[in-house]
Amino acid sequence: MTLRTTLTAPRSAGLHTGDPAAFYAAIFDMNGILRGKRLPLSHLSKVLSAGTRMPLSSIGVDIWGTDVAGTRLTLERGDLDGCCLPTGRGLLDLGWPGNPFPLLPLWMTCEDGSPYLGDARHLLAAVLARYAALELTPVVATEVEFYLTDPAAATSGSDSIYAISELAGMSAFLDDVYAVAAACGISVEAATAEGAPGQFEFNLVHQPDAMKAAEDTLFFRQIIRNAARRHGHEASFMAKPFGDHAGSGLHVHFSVLDAKGQNIFSNGTPEGSAMLRHAVAGQLATLADLSLAFAPHLNSYRRLAPGGLAPTRIGWGYENRTSALRIPAGPDVARRIEHRVSGADANPFVVLAAILGGALHGITQQLSPPPPISTNAHVEDQPRIAKDWPDALERFRRVDLVGQILHPDFVAAFAACKQQEQEVFAAHVSDFEMKTYRLAL
Template sequence: MTAHPSPSGSLVAEAEAFLEAHPEIEAFDIVLHDSNGIARGKVIRRRELLSLYNDGRHLPISILGLDICGEDVEETGLIWEQGDGDLRAWPIPGTLVPVHNSTPPRGELLMSLYHLDGTPMPSDPRHALQRQVDALAAQGFFPAGAFELEFFLLDPARGPDGRLRPAADVLDGRRSTRTEVYSVDHLHGMLPLFADVYAAAEKCGIVAETLISEYAPGQYELTLHHRPDVLQAADDLMRLKRIVRAQARAHGVTACFMAKPMAEHAGSGMHFHVSMQDAQGTNLFVEAEEGIWNDRLLHALGGLRATMGESMLVFAPHANSWRRFADQSYAPVSPTWGVNNRSVALRIPAGDPRARRIEHRPAGVDANPYLVATTVLAGMRHGWAGKIDPGPETRGNGYESITSALPIPADWRQALEAAKASDFLKEALGADMHRTFTAVKQAEYRRVMRTIPEIEYDLYLHSV
């Protein structure tokens, strides 16, 4: 009997079996994710693992009240209002894995934060998603999904002009500055790096699938296998980002997950494919007659359209996020929906009706997948509760179908104000997570606005 029974459901037997199977592993990264999706935690030694499973691990409550720079945001209520006391982090069952290509050999374990009495800490983004999953389960619904990961591989050194540049191929040092979209031969130059990415994903139990050369120099996409559990789908995305970053670094390359690192080229999205099942595993979005959409799918689209504007801070949480949204850029600029159409925000992909799903396209790769999934599921529930009609399907060029009826914010500041005022988002995230997230974003907005960018000196120093 443990001194503190794990509220996460983790069992010490999992750790014992892992240690027996991996005598070579000396240390473990224990990782939880803050509102920005940044991995926070510690590196512990092998001998500490069993005690972590038995008693959890104390971590300061302020770990979830940090901005993108790791600075305390007092307005979250998680710093001095709480005396910066310790809470207890517990292992997430099934997430103890070996790390590929690490020296010395190391493991990784995902954690969630709980109050000392064992209740979930509501400003932990994973708990926010669990809350939506539980609400759907109470109604007999079970969401399934997968994320797509777009990113850039960049040279660690900037070019002679001081700008970012695509990484040279790790195979032979060749460098391309062209948009090698869907070029198979171009992928071959990075195959040694991606072989390590796939090997690392396999060790984590992640099914990484198709690799694509994307629509910008140095940009790639990895797709992930559809999971019957969206919590696991979000875990996969978080882990895959760390894997890509680590394996790129091992090959002398920088992995970049900014939404828009190059002004003249397309940005990186994090499309979320989501479907809904009943208790028997039946996909509830499948239509009785192909192309005649059922109400469950249509009302989900209606809810997502109706709530998109006030939710955009979740999907585009940083100053740079808003540079991704541009006409003809493959990033949506209006809450449109359509079928087999990449110019809309909510796409029903072509294919086997049994795999019918919604591809939610607004989120950038810099967004937190736990909060993205939380908000999307809440939007779908909102649509079902109100039987919201999504309106007519957008056909053809969605960039010519911008609607004024359901506008999305024009910039980061408008998104922040909309999110702070949103009753929907407060309910979707939970009041504590909503306060934490919006307070962190407010602090980051102020940080950006008091920093004078170089272009302002270039434009105004000798002109006004």
């Protein structure tokens, strides 16, 4: 596997001008959170040529940034270092408020130069290498949903889906997001006001580089957070921050090109090709066992509940937004699959590795899907997506196919991370629990 590197680092034309005094060198951990160090600008040439060192354990910390005992990377192995090398993206100005420092994105290798499979970038790279070996290229786009709130007040108002008035009222914020994203090489299409007060969605452009699509999505989330803070708001990518309003998803659209650049899902009909059905079948066959990739947190499963457009059953359909997989209408040349399971809280590297890996499993094994669903998929007699977080974890770590689609090293590390997070939540007594039981019993 070849690492993308660069000898120069052109800085994106973001909010800040002039030469920065320092830069951030960072990796994304397994939860999709940036972790790294601030370095003087004088160190940039060294980092570009040789990278920088960080503990292997730093990529496998839990959601609170605590070492995960189950990975056995700290005390048991002396907390050994990995080498973090540039991804080739160069310096990016993500617009941190009051902070002129750009980010240099990195990915982690072992001491011997081999990929460290705890890094989900390598996970996705391995899946894409399997496509390349078959002369296939996934074309990917993501849809990013989130809530924009006033830090001093709870969300208010009424549902106003696709309301232009809500978009117009946030024009300065939206303009800021588009400008910073463009300067970072992130192409963004439509912005919409979604089905709840303060909920918005951005559509990123389809591109034949799934690795860039994943990293664009994570950088874009940070750009949104930073812009929100500059405009006096907070942005939340929780899957279900408000119990009485819609959840936020990370929908993924993808098609696959052959060596001639032809879409293998297209056959001149609205139904799509046999290859499309094989890809659908592969995703359906693996979806339950890969649920943890799409819904990695406790809060994720509050979104995957009946009564909304987030799926609960493992099925597919044409223009059916209640199904886990939707085949959108439109021009035949753009025939594609929309995967609707992932929450906005998921790590796009893991999500794309799981989606594309599952689809490739179906293509290579020539699997056939069940009939498409044209009614409310929530009430159909179809298998369920993992019913809760513990169920998802158990499926993820015990099924051999998960390790084949992803990688056993990543599966073990991610499962250990989620096990530790579950144990912490299980030991925490909530305010609601206290109010319910303290005086009643």
